[in-house]
Amino acid sequence: MSELPPKTSVRRWLVTTNHKDVGILYTVTALFFLIMGGMLALLIRLQMWEPGAQVLSGIAYNEAVTTHGLIMVFWFLSPFGFGFANYFVPLQIGADDLAFPRLNALSYWMFALSGILMGISYFQGGTLSTGWTMYAPLNVPMYTPSLGSTGAILALAMFVIGITASTVNFLTTIHHSRAEGMGLMDMPLFTWSMLATVYMMLFAFAALLAVALILLSDRILGSIYFSATEGGALLWGHLFWFFGHPEVYIVFFPALGVMLELFQSFSGNRLVGRKWVIIAICLISIQSFLVWTHHMFLTTINLEVKTLMMATSIGISLPFDLVVFSLIYTLIKGRIRFTTPFLFAFGALLLFILGGITGVFLGAIVLDYEFRGTYWVVAHFHYVMFGGATALFGGAYYWFPKMSGKMYDEFLGKVHFVVFFIGFNAVYFSMFLAWETPRRVFDYDPAFQSMHRFGTIGAFVLGLSFFIMFYNFAKSYVSGPDAPDNPWEYTRTAEWAVPSPPPLENWGGRPSYASGKLEFVSEALTTPDDDHDGPAAATDGGHGEDHIESYPYWDKHASHASIWPFALSLATGIFFFGLSGVASSFDITTAETLAGTGITVSNPVYPIFTAIGLVGLIWTAVKWGLEDFYAPPMEIAERWPFEGVEKVKLGMWFFLASDVIVFGAFISAAVFIRVAAGWYTWEPLTDSLPGLINTFVLLTSSFTVILALVYARRKSRAGLIANLVATMLLGFTFLSIKLWEWHHEIYDVGVTLTQNSHGDPVQATIYYVTTGLHGIHVVIGLLIAGFLLVRAWNGAYQEDSRPVEYFGLYWHFVDIVWVILFPLFYLF
Amino acid sequence: MASDSIKLYALVYVALVGLATSKFVFFEFDQFFTYEQAFAGTMGAAALKGALIVGYYQHLKWENRSLTYLMAVALAFALLLMAAATYSIT
Numbered sequence: 001m002s003e004l005p006p007k008t009s010v011r012r013w014l015v016t017t018n019h020k021d022v023g024i025l026y027t028v029t030a031l032f033f034l035i036m037g038g039m040l041a042l043l044i045r046l047q048m049w050e051p052g053a054q055v056l057s058g059i060a061y062n063e064a065v066t067t068h069g070l071i072m073v074f075w076f077l078s079p080f081g082f083g084f085a086n087y088f089v090p091l092q093i094g095a096d097d098l099a100f101p102r103l104n105a106l107s108y109w110m111f112a113l114s115g116i117l118m119g120i121s122y123f124q125g126g127t128l129s130t131g132w133t134m135y136a137p138l139n140v141p142m143y144t145p146s147l148g149s150t151g152a153i154l155a156l157a158m159f160v161i162g163i164t165a166s167t168v169n170f171l172t173t174i175h176h177s178r179a180e181g182m183g184l185m186d187m188p189l190f191t192w193s194m195l196a197t198v199y200m201m202l203f204a205f206a207a208l209l210a211v212a213l214i215l216l217s218d219r220i221l222g223s224i225y226f227s228a229t230e231g232g233a234l235l236w237g238h239l240f241w242f243f244g245h246p247e248v249y250i251v252f253f254p255a256l257g258v259m260l261e262l263f264q265s266f267s268g269n270r271l272v273g274r275k276w277v278i279i280a281i282c283l284i285s286i287q288s289f290l291v292w293t294h295h296m297f298l299t300t301i302n303l304e305v306k307t308l309m310m311a312t313s314i315g316i317s318l319p320f321d322l323v324v325f326s327l328i329y330t331l332i333k334g335r336i337r338f339t340t341p342f343l344f345a346f347g348a349l350l351l352f353i354l355g356g357i358t359g360v361f362l363g364a365i366v367l368d369y370e371f372r373g374t375y376w377v378v379a380h381f382h383y384v385m386f387g388g389a390t391a392l393f394g395g396a397y398y399w400f401p402k403m404s405g406k407m408y409d410e411f412l413g414k415v416h417f418v419v420f421f422i423g424f425n426a427v428y429f430s431m432f433l434a435w436e437t438p439r440r441v442f443d444y445d446p447a448f449q450s451m452h453r454f455g456t457i458g459a460f461v462l463g464l465s466f467f468i469m470f471y472n473f474a475k476s477y478v479s480g481p482d483a484p485d486n487p488w489e490y491t492r493t494a495e496w497a498v499p500s501p502p503p504l505e506n507w508g509g510r511p512s513y514a515s516g517k518l519e520f521v522s523e524a525l526t527t528p529d530d531d532h533d534g535p536a537a538a539t540d541g542g543h544g545e546d547h548i549e550s551y552p553y554w555d556k557h558a559s560h561a562s563i564w565p566f567a568l569s570l571a572t573g574i575f576f577f578g579l580s581g582v583a584s585s586f587d588i589t590t591a592e593t594l595a596g597t598g599i600t601v602s603n604p605v606y607p608i609f610t611a612i613g614l615v616g617l618i619w620t621a622v623k624w625g626l627e628d629f630y631a632p633p634m635e636i637a638e639r640w641p642f643e644g645v646e647k648v649k650l651g652m653w654f655f656l657a658s659d660v661i662v663f664g665a666f667i668s669a670a671v672f673i674r675v676a677a678g679w680y681t682w683e684p685l686t687d688s689l690p691g692l693i694n695t696f697v698l699l700t701s702s703f704t705v706i707l708a709l710v711y712a713r714r715k716s717r718a719g720l721i722a723n724l725v726a727t728m729l730l731g732f733t734f735l736s737i738k739l740w741e742w743h744h745e746i747y748d749v750g751v752t753l754t755q756n757s758h759g760d761p762v763q764a765t766i767y768y769v770t771t772g773l774h775g776i777h778v779v780i781g782l783l784i785a786g787f788l789l790v791r792a793w794n795g796a797y798q799e800d801s802r803p804v805e806y807f808g809l810y811w812h813f814v815d816i817v818w819v820i821l822f823p824l825f826y827l828f
Numbered sequence: 829m830a831s832d833s834i835k836l837y838a839l840v841y842v843a844l845v846g847l848a849t850s851k852f853v854f855f856e857f858d859q860f861f862t863y864e865q866a867f868a869g870t871m872g873a874a875a876l877k878g879a880l881i882v883g884y885y886q887h888l889k890w891e892n893r894s895l896t897y898l899m900a901v902a903l904a905f906a907l908l909l910m911a912a913a914t915y916s917i918t
Contacts, residue, residue: 203905231917238913289905293916301916638847641894653895657902664906668913675914680863688852695848703841708831805887812885819877822848823870827855 004504004561015561017101017629018504022108023087024403027396029112030080031470033071036119038463040068045427045456052443061442062129064417067118070152072704073251074159075115077385080392081254082166085194087403089170091495091502092188094511094518095126099172099647101631102562102624103160109569110162114155117573121151124580127339131440133244136226136236140218141583150219151580157212158576162569163205164658170198172651178638179494181513185278188493189264189271192278193257196285197250203289204246206658210665212237217769220583223753225669225769228762231676237299238672239665241292248381249288252352252388253281258395259345261493263327265398266342267334268490273326280319287316289464297368306365313363320356324349334639337489340413344394347421352356355383358432373439379431390424393469400473401483405501408480412472420465494518504560512637568620575613581606593747618783625787652806656813663817666773670766670824677760684826685758685767687752690741691826693736693819701730701809702815705808712792712801720797720804724789727811731782738775742768767825772819784810830887840884847873847880 005012013025043064046055056064084348086104090097098104121127125146134153138144174195178187187195215236217223226232264271271277293301293309327349334340358380361367371377385820393416400408431437434451437444486496494511495502497518509520585606589598601607633647642650674682704726711719745751756764784807791797797804854866861869879916883889883918888896 203902206881209910235913237910239915240853242909242913289908293912296916302918305912305916469896492840506895642892645892647893650895653898657898660899660902661906662910664903668910671910672913672917676917688855692848692852696845699841699844699848702844702881702885703837707834707838709832713832809886810880815885816878816881819848819874819881823874827851827870828867 010235012079014566015563017097017105017562017565018560019086019090019097019101019104020102020403020502020504022104023083023085025083025108026079026086026111027083027403028075028509029108029115030083031078033075033115034466036115037068037071037076038466040064040071042459042463044068045459047442048444048452049456050449050453051446059126059129059617062131062440063122063127065440066131066134067122067152070128070156071115071118073132073247073385074156075111075118077251077389078163078254079111079797080232080389081194081197081251081258084190084258084392084395084399085170085197085254088399088493088495089191090173090177091305091498091506092191092493093174093177093182094494094513095173095177095505095634095637096506096558097560097631098169099176099631099633100169100556100651101560101630102280102565103169103651105562105565106160106569108168109566110158110165110572113573114576115159115568117155117158117576118152120577121148121155121580124148124151133240134215134236135240136215136233136354139215139236140227142227147584150216150583151577153212153215153219154576154580157209157216158572159570160209160212161317163201164209164655167198167201167205168651168654170194171202171654172425172647174198175642176637176639176645176647176650177634178640179511179513179634180636180638181515182638184640185275186513189260189274189277190254190257193253193260196281197253197257200250200253200288202654202658203661204243204250205662207239207665207774208243208247210662210669211236211243213662214239214669214769216579220579221753221769222583223765223769223811224762225673225765228673228760230673230760230766232673232762234296234299234450234676235669237296237673238292239669240287240589241295241685242665245292246285246288248384249284251385255348255391255395256281258398259327259348259391261344262329262341262394262398265488265491266337266339266345267331268337269330269334269765270492271326272329272333273322276321277326280322283319284316286525287312287319288592291316294363294368296563297365298372299734310363310365311568314360316709317356317360324353324356339397340410340417341394341398342418343414344397344420347389347417348391348394350383351383351424355380355385355387359384374435375431375437376435378439379435381426382431386428387424390420393420396469396473398488399495400476401487402495402500402502404473404477404480405483406476406480407487408476409472412475416465416472419461419468423458423460423462427455427462428458430455430458436598449712477508505558511637516727548691557630558632559628562624562629564620564624564627566622567607568617571613571616571620573613574609575617578606578608578610578613582610594743615807620627620785621783648802648804648806649809652809656809659813661678663773663820666770667668667820667824670770673762673766682759682763684743684828685749685756685763686826688826690737691822694737695822697730697734697737698815700816701727702735702812704730705811707754709801709804709808712797712804715798717792717795717798720792721789724792728782728785731778731785734778735775738771771821771825774814774817777817781807781811781814830890831884840880844880847877851902859882 004016004018013021014767016022043056044061047053047061049055086098118127127146127148128134129149130144139153141149148299174187174191215223218225218227226236250486259311260271260277291313297306325382334436358376360373362377362380397408397413400406430451434448434455437448437452483500485499498506507520509522512519512521581603585601585603587600589600589604591597639645643809644651704723708720708723708727711723750757751764753765753768754761788797788804788807851870854861854869858866882899888899
């Protein structure tokens with residue numbers, strides 16, 4: 001652990017793990033990507049100035065459309081909301097920081113560096129040109145062969161890895177670190193909105209990670225999932241939209257949370273129907289996973305599923321109606337103050353209502369046949385996603401005084417809103433008026449030219465409006481008046497009870513809502529012995545807080561600095577950059593035997609980057625594991641519904657829930673393609689005996705892992721080491737059998753990644769990729785086991801066996817996955 | 829608090845090995861089982877194995893029940909994706 005440098009030092013921003021710093025980094029970086037995505041949007045609009053214009057070449061236009069969508073959805077909208085979430089969720093719930101500060105910094109750096117990878121992809125022979133939905137088979141190398149296309153998808157995968165870490169972090173924080181007396185229903189609505197967001201992200205982004213991994217397998221290894229005639233293109237549709245529809249709400253909910261806060265603050269009134277709004281938010285979160293095929297109405301999926309999801313799609317508008325009426329009625333009952341933040345929040349509501357109503361048309365099968373593939377869709381989703389996100393700019397003005405310690409210029413803020421609102425409607429409403437224009441195509445009926453020119457002018461006005469905001473914030477930060485703790489007349493959340501900006505440790509005393517209102521409890525430092533019967537036992541109905549005893553934080557300060565999140569992310573970025581060109585760097589000469597197979601390296605640059613990145617990944621991960629970084633859980637906190645679950649264990653379970661979806665998507669892909677091919681036409685590719693032996697091997701390793709934990713608890717160093725060694729040996733045995741099996745299949749039977757002498761080639765692809773992904777999980781498990789073994793050899797885990805238990809959770813999960821894979825690939 | 833009984837974990841291990849073997853038997857002795865019966869038996873054994881591992885080795889049996897619900901939701905979403913996607917092409 002190193003000390004946190006001052007804010008004027010660049011090093012501060014590389015090593016900080018403090019949630020407020022990370023929040024600022026997210027916000028500023030997201031605004032950078034807003035400019036990047038916005039410039040691409042202006043290029044698109046220039047191309048639309050006249051039918052068939054050639055400002056950009058055809059392929060460059062497709063690239064601009066694709067990366068504009070990807071950057072705005074992934075690198076601007078969500079991270080902008082997460083900037084505020086990073087800064088304010090811990091403050092709103094009375095926490096000191098997020099549950100895992102280093103993981104939080106890692107999420108940020110993964111996001112930032114993945115965005116740079118996305119930018120680099122432009123210089124790798126051109127970036128992805130498929131549209132942001134990346135539909136198959138356009139997304140396979142046959143149609144998008146550039147290295148940059150692979151680079152863009154790797155950037156997306158890296159982004160999702162960071163998002164997964166962030167999701168686990170927020171879920172654990174909100175469920176583990178709420179101040180005393182703050183039940184779930186008592187949480188501020190922005191925090192509620194973020195909780196629903198991260199729950200949706202936990203499951204939705206896991207599906208995106210799975211589909212990105214499958215696509216990367218197609219692009220780098222040469223597998224044939226999405227070019228398979230056995231439903232490959234439809235498979236992409238299902239996996240992508242299982243993620244894609246919840247993503248709409250994932251993007252919108254942070255903005256909704258801001259709207260809910262701002263409507264209260266600037267109407268001076270508590271939200272009408274608060275409890276019902278929370279229920280509606282929960283309902284929408286669940287329903288968001290039940291509507292995805294309405295994006296596939298024009299495909300060949302059957303009418304029953306289309307009809308069912310048409311009904312569920314209409315159904316999801318009902319809880320939204322409740323939220324909208326609650327917002328309107330809150331205003332009616334209150335006394336509105338038309339400040340800049342409120343104007344943006346109110347504008348967001350108007351724009352979102354229009355976006356929502358126009359979306360109902362797309363949820364109806366018959367109408368969707370007419371509207372799909374036109375500018376109606378483009379206009380609709382900009383009104384929903386960007387319109388909703390308009391509230392985030394309101395959030396920026398609302399919280400700018402808290403984050404910067406300075407007041408912004410109210411007049412300039414209002415000018416920004418007026419210019420923004422005019423520009424927004426000029427560009428997007430004109431799309432409704434010219435809705436028959438085909439989407440993603442820059443040649444269109446000249447009858448729509450005036451509308452598109454109007455839209456292009458509107459786009460420049462919209463773009464200009466942000467520079468008013470940048471100027472306002474920059475000027476105010478340099479020379480604006482100091483902001484008081486609470487510059488608003490009526491607020492309901494805890495961030496306004498601390499100085500602007502808040503101190504590093506957030507609170508002077510321990511925040512508590514036990515009396516029904518926010519109080520700061522001054523407590524003398526207690527000792528671990530005192531604590532056992534004292535404050536900790538008083539929380540959460542007396543649930544055992546025995547894990548607290550393991551954190552001797554009475555003699556240490558929490559850590560706020562670590563270079564390893566940045567270093568690990570950088571190594572990942574280098575590794576992924578290398579991977580983007582690996583496929584084109586090797587020439588493999590096939591032969592009858594492995595020994596005869598020749599590999600020629602035609603371009604060493606990418607393999608070198610891959611190797612450096614991989615070594616860097618392992619090195620930085622080990623340094624991370626060895627670092628003395630201290631992030632104790634809150635001593636007294638509300639933890640319903642996860643009382644008694646230790647912080648890291650809770651995070652581990654959230655991660656495993658996400659991994660269930662990742663493997664679930666891979667297994668779903670296998671089942672889907674097999675059904676498309678005809679279930680009974682496939683026989684297992686391999687003999688079942690090696691699979692059975694490997695099943696026994698993995699089950700035995702699970703047994704040795706649990707024995708390792710038992711011996712660690714019994715403080716038996718020898719027993720712990722012996723069982724960790726046994727686990728590793730069994731893991732290596734599993735991999736050896738697996739490699740032997742692959743070698744046998746390739747060189748004796750003739751089944752390769754793309755060739756199958758017994759039947760459909762895609763069957764071989766599915767077998768190798770799915771068991772390969774499982775094998776990678778085993779390798780990662782072995783690396784962790786090796787780390788634990790070295791530490792155990794040096795005497796670790798005698799006093800604190802929890803790391804062994806957490807490793808076991810992972811290892812057993814890998815075993816459970818094999819329980820499904822064995823019958824799927826060896827018996828069925 | 830999870831059990832520290834090696835005997836209990838050994839019994840679970842024996843059950844797991846038995847269930848794994850049963851899957852193999854279902855398909856190796858196809859004179860006794862139809863494909864559908866073997867399929868159903870194997871999936872049943874797999875479900876039981878998964879429950880034993882997660883319940884005992886991952887200690888979910890002794891944990892806060894909310895963790896079980898969390899994993900159940902994840903599993904339900906995965907099954908929903910598989911079922912709806914597959915049914916959509918029938």
